[in-house]
Amino acid sequence: xxxxxxxxxxxxxxxxxxxxxxxxxxxxxxxxxxxxxxxxxxxxxxxxxxxxxxxxxxxxxxxxxxxxxxxxxxxxxxxxxxxxxxxxxxxxxxxxxxxxxxxxxxxxxxxxxxxxxxxxxxxxxxxxxxxxxxxxxxxxxxxxxxxxxxxxxxxxxxxxxxxxxxxxxxxxxxxxxxxxxxxxx
Numbered sequence: 427x428x429x430x431x432x433x434x435x436x437x438x439x440x441x442x443x444x445x446x447x448x449x450x451x452x453x454x455x456x457x458x459x460x461x462x463x464x465x466x467x468x469x470x471x472x473x474x475x476x477x478x479x480x481x482x483x484x485x486x487x488x489x490x491x492x493x494x495x496x497x498x499x500x501x502x503x504x505x506x507x508x509x510x511x512x513x514x515x516x517x518x519x520x521x522x523x524x525x526x527x528x529x530x531x532x533x534x535x536x537x538x539x540x541x542x543x544x545x546x547x548x549x550x551x552x553x554x555x556x557x558x559x560x561x562x563x564x565x566x567x568x569x570x571x572x573x574x575x576x577x578x579x580x581x582x583x584x585x586x587x588x589x590x591x592x593x594x595x596x597x598x599x600x601x602x603x604x605x606x607x608x609x610x611x
Contacts, residue, residue, distance in 0.1 A: 486510075492517050502527060554580075574598050581605060 430447075435455040442457065445465045455475045463483040471491045478498040486506040491513045498520040507526075513533045520540040530550040534557045541561040548568045554577035564582050570590040574580065577598060582589070583605045603610065 487512050491515065496520075497522055 430449050431451045431453070432455060433453045435452065435457070437456055437458050437460045439459070439461050441460070442465060443461045443463045446468075447466070447470050448468045450467070450470045452470065452472045452475055455472070457480055458476045458478040459480070461481040462485045463481055464485070466486040466488075467490050468486075468488045469490075471493060472495050473493045474495065475492075476496045477492075477500065478496055480497075480500055482500065482502070483504045484506050485504075486508065488509045489511050493515045495514075495517045497514075497517060500519075500522040503523055503525045505527075507528065510528060511532075512529070514535070514537050515533070516536045518538045518540075519542055520538075522539075522542045523545070524543065524547050525545040526547070528548045529544075529552060530548050531552065532549065533553045533555070535553065535555045537554075537557045539557060539559045539562045542559075543563045544565070544567050545563075546566045547564075549564075549572050550568050551571040551573075552569070553573045555573070556576045558578050559580040562580060564580075564587050566586055568588045569582070569592045570588055571592060572589075573593045575593050575595045575598065580598070581601055581604050584602055585605075
């Protein structure tokens with residue numbers, strides 16, 4: 427096995443903190459309740475991993491891809507915002523918080539985002555391709571140019587978000603009526 431490939435790692439409260447990984451490939455790892463604080467991940471992939479309830483104080487994610495991962499209860503407010511770049515493919519994100527982050531151009535492809543919160547988040551040109559967003563909140567976000575054409579189960583408040591040139595299907599655009607408190611017969 428390559429020195430940058432890690433498989434079947436188990437949870438740890440200290441083992442993964444204060445580490446630096448470049449070009450690492452993590453597969454089938456259970457990082458639930460682990461501590462990634464003060465660690466740096468550059469050009470890394472997490473495939474089929476459980477990252478639930480991860481502690482991420484000052485953690486840096488640069489060009490990191492999550493594929494078929496479970497990410498639950500994560501608070502992204504404490505991560506390093508410098509050079510933040512992530513991508514989520516075929517992953518399940520539940521009750522994650524993404525406040526005050528620059529996630530422009532971020533891709534969420536074939537994902538499930540349950541009860542996630544985006545507050546004051548820059549999601550310019552983000553892609554929500556074939557992604558379900560039940561209970562997910564977008565408050566004071568910049569969604570300019572974001573692509574929601576194949577997204578579903580979302581409600582976005584028109585008054586509390588910037589939506590210039592955001593892209594929606596006709597069916598998706600009809601969800602805006604829910605926030606207007608109007609009656610359609």
